[in-house]
Amino acid sequence: MAVNDKKFLIIDSRPYGLFSIFLHTIDNIKWAHDNNYVPVVRWGPGRRDPNHGRAGAAQASQMANPSYVTDRTNFVTDETPGSWNNTPGLKHCQCLYWDEKGWRGSLNPWEYYFEPLNEYTVENAENSEHDVADIFMVGEFDFDLENKFLIANLHSYEPLALWQLLERESEAELPHEEKYEFKHRAAVAEVISNNVVVKPEIVEKIDNFYNKNFSGNVLGVHVRGTDKKLEYPHKALPISAYIEAIEEYLQKQPDSKIYVASDNNEAIIQIFKRFGPQKVFVTNATRMQNYLSADPICLTPSTGPKHGEEVLIECMLLSKTNHLICTDSNVAASALYINPHITTTYLNRKHGK
Template sequence: MNSENSKWHILCEKDVGLFSLIQQVIGHIPLALMNNRIPVALYRDQCCYWTSQGYMNADNVWEYYFEPIIADKPASSLNNEILDHIKSRPPHFEYPGYLINNDVFVTNNFGNHKAFKGQTLKIPHQWDDPDRQLRNRAAKIIADYVRPRQYIKEKVDLFFEEQMKGYKVIGVHMRATDVTDVDEHNIHRRRSYSFQSFVEQIRRHLEEWPKARIFVGTDSQKALNGLIEIFGERVIHSSSIFHTSQDLAGTGPAGWVIPGYLAEDSQKAAKNGEEAIIDYLLLSRCQHLIHNGSGLARTALLKNPKLPHTNIHSKAAYFRSLIHLGNGELFKFLKFSYQHAVHELKKPVKRLIKWDQP
């Protein structure tokens, strides 16, 4: 497809989780449309979901799972001149992006740079969950521009018809493969996984809905097995790829820390991405969502702004843990806070990227 005479807003990948990439698209759509540019997700080999073999007849991670953001403008619409320029000068996530020319803007910033203030949707990705106003705005964007491919919709609809239709369903998303307690330097993820807290919240909702089913999306086989052991046949799930090894952490293609089981095999990672999208869509159709701090759960909240939810990992709960000196958490909090402050003060200017209002 010819890309001549088109104005582009090109979103490039980072070495992060799939739902951070999805939220990047959601956040940037208003900015692209405001500037009459065509948004396109060009997610290639610098994220762990990309595989050189391609996936489901697509060679771009976004299009593994979703229709092109604009239906008749897939990533293949971009000409070689644009692609070569991006390859030679990839955007840096700490900067807003740059203009190749008056018609082509390139970025891989999440959308929360101060230069974008008031122009992008600022989606929380640390402690906070999206508020109702943000969820309402994002839901409209998702409906119009974040459209799963037909093969995914068919799998979601089939599972829903067979396992969820006619039941109250408690959705549970358990992110359990953060490098918790020992090595995780992101304060908002420390101590984020508490199996017992999930169990307590599920039991609380079963008091209200005693015949409810429990749909579980998780990255941990151990966590899933634990819920099945307690709640039995009412637990349902659709995924088959889980973390099972002792190595919680792995390294992505750009050297960033990612869950270990995603670093093992790129084709397996691509399949895991499909399963995660299916989990997200099914969780968004539950009657209540119990979750910790994860992009997948928060994207389900964005898709369905009426979905009630409970976040078991609050900032208050974490900071209360600091007063229990025996667990060593206060020392780790001070250590990682200091390291983060030093990083911000001494951060090198890796490249000078000109910012022009797109």
């Protein structure tokens, strides 16, 4: 079939953290395959309203009236938006990891970290007569598509279905791989493994760290701080909640090592002080100093391609642990989706937050 005879789905990014846009991309990849579209990923300078111009968009997203949505930055005006230009006024819409000089030979941040999805390019899709950009066909306002793969709300990608499924009381007595949570995670893992290939130079860094530090049972801990304190309804828990969960796990697995991934140094320092450098290990990464810093790294001048790689490495290493202590972070969610066999201590459930 000629390129012009194909239907393309161009998957753009929005100004959120790496694994927020990663999970959104996975959702759209699945939609594309389910609906006979060819997906291509075009993370970059940014676009305002990814639903603009799609048949049924007004019904599906209420885009015609910004007062209906909570995420106003995606609905800047009712005028026809630009779709691939970092024009004045759109700075806040660009991919937070984009660099105008590019990285690893590409101007597309997806290709900073991952291989292209297939043999087709963004240019193929843009020049096709049958292309559509970033249609959010998953979510509570999609009246026609029954499958809601990852997200329930098409405006903010939240809540992830995962957070509603982890550690449900109704499944507490079931073996892990008999839980619906596992089946859901395994379905997402299949889409990821069939479509996403991490760049080999990043895989090499992950493997080197893994081979040097991982042995026996490894507990993963992901501490999401900084602006998490502002999120509703799941605000940041105190660092002590993570330490208590680690202590409980070590009562059952006293020889376990502890791999900690975090957006801040304060949490890492406290965990090191409590459990010691013989047990705890971390990767080198740029982090905020304080647990409750105003912004995460990706919203500061320290963001960029390198920071995205650091977060990706942390997530991939978390996915190689035996058990994960976490709150509702997209980094933790992605690790749990990449490896559905990991068991969890989901602190939001544990603390009713």
